[in-house]
Amino acid sequence: MQVYKREWNDADMKKPLIILTGPTAVGKTALSVGLAKRIGGEIISADSMQVYRHMDIGTAKIKPEEMQGVKHYLIDELEPEEDFNVVRFQEYTHKYMEEIYAKGKIPILVGGTGFYIQAVLYGIDFKEAEDNNAFRDSLLALAKEKGAEYLHDRLRKVDPVAAESIHPNNVKRVIRALEYHTQTGEQISAHNEEQRQKESPYNFCYFVLNSDRKLLYDRIDQRVDVMMAEGLTEEVKGLLERGLTANMVSMQGLGYKEIIGYLNGEYPLEQAVYDIKKETRHFAKRQITWFKREKEVIWISKDDYKKEEDILDALLIPMKEKGIV
Numbered sequence: 001m002q003v004y005k006r007e008w009n010d011a012d013m014k015k016p017l018i019i020l021t022g023p024t025a026v027g028k029t030a031l032s033v034g035l036a037k038r039i040g041g042e043i044i045s046a047d048s049m050q051v052y053r054h055m056d057i058g059t060a061k062i063k064p065e066e067m068q069g070v071k072h073y074l075i076d077e078l079e080p081e082e083d084f085n086v087v088r089f090q091e092y093t094h095k096y097m098e099e100i101y102a103k104g105k106i107p108i109l110v111g112g113t114g115f116y117i118q119a120v121l122y123g124i125d126f127k128e129a130e131d132n133n134a135f136r137d138s139l140l141a142l143a144k145e146k147g148a149e150y151l152h153d154r155l156r157k158v159d160p161v162a163a164e165s166i167h168p169n170n171v172k173r174v175i176r177a178l179e180y181h182t183q184t185g186e187q188i189s190a191h192n193e194e195q196r197q198k199e200s201p202y203n204f205c206y207f208v209l210n211s212d213r214k215l216l217y218d219r220i221d222q223r224v225d226v227m228m229a230e231g232l233t234e235e236v237k238g239l240l241e242r243g244l245t246a247n248m249v250s251m252q253g254l255g256y257k258e259i260i261g262y263l264n265g266e267y268p269l270e271q272a273v274y275d276i277k278k279e280t281r282h283f284a285k286r287q288i289t290w291f292k293r294e295k296e297v298i299w300i301s302k303d304d305y306k307k308e309e310d311i312l313d314a315l316l317i318p319m320k321e322k323g324i325v
Contacts, residue, residue: 016324017202018108022209023284025219032110036070045074046111049253058255080250114290161189
């Protein structure tokens, strides 16, 4: 198996970047390891939850033995008490990309958080609005008092495009959009769209792995069943005993918030499992919608291939055409 290795010393040469994304449970993790081994790459996780330690089952985190010796970054990087956001993701990712380039290897961004991927690929600036802790705290208090839907309705009135793309339960992003509008008088959706028109500083291939919707939804249901069998409920109990609370960023992830509700006696376990499956299917649908809006994306239907090696062969074709490998 050929491994490609180059030096990136020419200042005029765009450095290579591979992106492998797609909806949750489609099979990105296993394929990314095979791709990294094939081209001499290292993997940076573009996942907003796998960055946290002690949160393994609910995030479907890759196990050490599954890495097959391929170095992974942004896995188990932070404690769950810490906040992780797109700006921190950019900072960490740029640092790790330079480390990977220094080895003559190719960084592969792998994960389903399209917002994070877009931020790195186009160098989107998210720092224009200054932090306003008092305003943010007031919005958090409103969300707690009147519910996430109330806050989302406020956003819909000032920025309907942003409201359409942000789930009401993603209180953190809803607040950020409201904060941006209050401080700049502009819609964050318009700002982000303007930033997306930037030319990428990288020589990239942006692959979106997808599957037939019914097959994907079946995989999601099976994955949730495996998570429950592996001890998701016990994992969440342990995090709560550690002192984590439901309103922390890390505990807002799919699976965690539903199990917290069960543990708090709000509904039976069967309802929690049903809700996790339903919300994960909805999440996968939103992910696909996001990737359809992205430009220069190469869609890969895994149903068109009999085995992983065939998919890897297909990925290499545009990479060779672009001179990445």
